[in-house]
Amino acid sequence: MTELSSHHRATADAYDAVAVLYSELPRPDLDSLPLDRAVLTAFAETVRAEAAGPVVEVGCGPGPVTARLRDLGLDVFGVDLSPVMIALARETYPDLRFEVGSMDALDAVGVADGGLGGVVSWYSVIHTPPQDLPRYFAEFRRVLAPGGTLLLAFFESEGSPVTAFDHKVATAYRWPVDALAGLAAEAGxxxxxxxxxxxxxxxxxxxxxxxxxxxxxxxA
Known part of the structure; x- marks a missing residue:
């Protein structure tokens, strides 16, 4: 893994410190969230139809969404900044591949240009300072084959501009959906x-x- 920026290091350290507790916190399970399941299913069906390559879940945490994508028939692996989160994911899902790495430097975990059919960022760009987010989109575009699919899940700002909030682990941001879609469009x-x-x-x-x-x- 390449050397982390100060922001990445702070985020990784914050998640390392609470990883076990975080993985045990009560939260709605995907089985009780039909709309969330529908989005993941639509993503999986799109990727399978394109047959453009494997899928990465960036910011995978302890791995439940990566496992869900596997169950939907995808060739998938997970990447996360937090070594403790990755250790938990490997222990829970030993049949899946998980790597310590940054979502804006996927070459460090062996992802070549155009090497993927899909990228899932399931509430994982939320800690990214807004001015840094274009770099993340550029990396997602680099690793995706033409026609590949990106799925973003995030906290929506409900009519407000980009808004910081007190996430349980580290400062996070809520985004207007149109603004986030616009940034993605600028990245291709x-x-x-x-x-x-x-x-x-x-x-x-x-x-x-x-x-x-x-x-x-x-x-570009």
Whole structure:
């Protein structure tokens, strides 16, 4: 793994410190979230139809979404900044591949240009300072084959500008769905669908989901 920036190191250290507790915190399971399951299923069906290559879940944490994607028939592996999270994922899902790495430097875990059919960022860009997010989108576009699919899950700002909030682990950001889709478009993605849902019991914020297709040719 390449040397981490100060922001990455702070985020990794924060998750390392709470990884075991975080993995045990009560939260809605995907089995009780039909809209979330529908988005993941739509992503999986799109990737399988394109047959463009394997899938990575970036910011995979202890691995439940990576495992769900496997169960949906995808060739998938997970990447996370936190070594403790990756250790938990490997222990829980020993049949899956998990790597310590940064979602803006996937070459460090062996991902070549255009080498993937899909990227899933399931609430994992939320800690990224807004000015840094274009770099992440550029990396997602680099690793995706033309026609590959990017799925973003995030906290939606409900009509407000980009807004920082007190996430349990580290400062995070809520995004207007149109602004996030616009940044993705600038990086070479075309929106194919979106889903917004209201908070469930125990959740504070509206949830946003974007499905995006990597445009043909290399990103600028």
């Amino acid at each position: 993605f075309t929106e194919t669908g979106r889903m917004l849902r209201e908070p469930c019991e125990g959740e504070r914020f509206r949830r946003g989901h974007l499905l995006l297709r990597a445009d043909g040719g290399a990103a």
